[in-house]
Amino acid sequence: MVKLHLDPTCLPVDAIAGEAPVDPALLTAARLRARFAETLRAWDPETAEEMPFQPGFKLRRASVLVPLVDRPDGLTVLLTQRTDHLSSHAGQISFPGGRAEEFDSSPIETALRESEEEIGLHRRHVQIVGVLPEYITASA
Numbered sequence: 001m002v003k004l005h006l007d008p009t010c011l012p013v014d015a016i017a018g019e020a021p022v023d024p025a026l027l028t029a030a031r032l033r034a035r036f037a038e039t040l041r042a043w044d045p046e047t048a049e050e051m052p053f054q055p056g057f058k059l060r061r062a063s064v065l066v067p068l069v070d071r072p073d074g075l076t077v078l079l080t081q082r083t084d085h086l087s088s089h090a091g092q093i094s095f096p097g098g099r100a101e102e103f104d105s106s107p108i109e110t111a112l113r114e115s116e117e118e119i120g121l122h123r124r125h126v127q128i129v130g131v132l133p134e135y136i137t138a139s140a
Contacts, residue, residue, distance in 0.1 A: 024075075027068075027074070032068075033129050037130075059136065061100035061107070062098055062099045062100055062110065063110035063114070064094070064096065064111055065095060065111040065121075065126070066095050067095070067096065067126075079093050080094055080119060081094075082094055096119050097111050097118075098110075098117075101113070107131070107134075108128060112126060
C-alpha cells in the first residue's frame with residue numbers, strides 16, 4: 001500500500017496519480033447540478049442495518065459542506081484542518097460541517113450553520129449546486 005502525504009499548505013495539487021485535470025468547462029454550476037442529479041439516481045448507499053457497528057452504538061446525524069470556490073484561476077475546494085487538541089480527529093483535514101442540532105431543519109441547514117460557526121462562511125455567500133445521498137459512517 002502506498003501512503004500519500006498531502007500538505008495542504010503546498011497547493012495546488014494538480015494530480016496525484018497522473019490523472020488528467022477536469023476540463024474547466026465542465027465545472028460550472030449548471031453542469032455540476034446535472035452531474036449531481038445523475039449521481040443520485042445511480043447511488044445505492046448502505047443502510048444502518050448493513051453496517052457492522054458495536055452493540056449499543058448510536059448513530060448521530062451530521063452534515064458537511066463541500067465548498068467549491070470559484071476563483072479567477074478556476075474552481076478550488078475549501079478544506080479545514082481540525083485543531084490539534086481535539087479528543088477525536090485532531091489535526092485532520094476535513095470539510096466544514098458537523099453534528100446536527102435538534103433545531104436544524106435539514107442536512108443543508110446543518111452544513112450551512114456548521115460552516116458559518118467553523119470558518120465564518122455566511123450562507124448568503126453559498127449557492128447549493130447539489131446534495132449527495134446520505135452516507136453512514138462511524139466516528140468516535
